[in-house]
Amino acid sequence: MSGEERRHPAAFPLDDRAIYDAYVAGRQSAALTVGVRVGLFDKLDQTPLDVQSIATEFDFSLRGARSLLVALEAMGVVNCKEDLYALSPETAAYAVHGQPGSLVSLIELEMDHFLSPAALLDALKKDDSTAYGDADPWEEHERDPEAAARFTAAMHSVSERPAAGFAEVAPLGDVERLLDVGGGSGALCLASARAHPDLTCTVWDLQVVCDLAKKYADEAGLSKQVQALAGDMWNEAFPTGYDAVLLSQIMHDWSHEQGSVLLDKAFACLPSGGRVLIHEKLVDEEGGPLANALVNLDMLVWTKGQQYTAGELEALLIAAGFADVQCEPSAGYWSVVSARKP
Known part of the structure; x- marks a missing residue:
């Protein structure tokens, strides 16, 4: 039947x-x-x-x-x-270890950080990240290099395939130097460097993460194109000398107000004609697709943010002074939102 x-x-x-x-x-x-x-x-x-x-x-x-x-x-x-x-x-x-694009490191994070109903209820009431109890996740990663390595591996795992899609569709043809803010393992830099041999990329992140990013670049044989620079995106101005700024899975970590601050910093560091590139799992105006909508619950437990619609990002970009906002699907559930500084 x-x-x-x-x-x-x-x-x-x-x-x-x-x-x-x-x-x-x-x-x-x-x-x-x-x-x-x-x-x-x-x-x-x-x-x-x-x-x-x-x-x-x-x-x-x-x-x-x-x-x-x-x-x-x-x-x-x-x-x-x-x-x-x-x-x-x-x-x-x-789902096999060692395969390019494998999601195993992301999946294994479930063993220690499974989103149980009890954990979700706690996060709903606290309205703050609860993945490490009362500790801020990013501060916890600075204190615990092993936790930072596990989290970075998980983010590399979930990023490797969409990074290849990003490198194919993002407007990088005229970009010479790319700054990857909070770039983690550098997965998007690595994919972009492979696709654009004349491009140089810099992962700008906490020191403990930069040490990991350098290893990923060395293992990929791309250390000449992909470097890492230690910094703090909240307490420092974005480095200058780049003609594109990348924010991949960064905007969704923070509130709209905090996201506006990051876009203002990106605008300030770029020359006229420079680009900002946002890579995210977007939700549509109806709230779907389901997989992306559910990531809102992960953000509740891990961060202070949420998943964005393309329209919400466009409004923030325009408010920061950017123009020519474009949105293109990159791979799977992911999209690239790009804009230019006039």
Whole structure:
């Protein structure tokens, strides 16, 4: 019997599946995160296995292995043929360690910072970041280099594929020097440098993050094009000498008022004709897509910000003095909003 043929009791004529599906959706994140953390997907990327072999390999109970695999198969994460479980093409591309664009570092962040209903309720009442308790996340990263490395790896993970899209569609053809404010690992700088061999990029971030960015550039063989410069975007003026400023996943960390301050600083540091580039997961005027709307809840727990619409960013850019505002999709849920200083 198909889903469309399912009957509804006379006393309950409305279908309950939309609400139930929303309730149970969190189990998908849990199952995916466990698969990444224990190395299940890494193992299945090497060879398909049956349920008993998986239970033995990962010290699962047989019932536990079956339950996890049934869920993962229904999710489309794995498939089963002749009792052997293998990865879907998407899982092999994005849930296996070491693959370019892999999301594993982002997914693994769920183990320590899962957005439980209790955590969400706490954040809703506090109206402040709660990811590290009462500590400011950025100050915590300065105090704890390991936490900074985990977070930076997660952001690199979620940025690597959209960074390639950004490098293809962003108006970088006439840009010679790019300043990546709060650039983290430098994922967007690395992609942009690959696409534009004459471009030089600078990741401007906290010292603890700059140390990490230099390693990413060295590993990519792009240290001549991508450098890192320590600084504080709130307590310092933006460095000058650049003809484009990039704010990738920065605006959504802060309130509209704080975002205006950052755009004012970008305007001040740029020469006439210079560009500001904003890379974000935008929500549309109707509040979708769902994946981007849900990031608002992550922002509530991690930051002081929210996801923007293209119109909201355009208004802030114009208020800061920028002109010729353009918005282009880059990859997946991401978009580039660009503007020029007259």
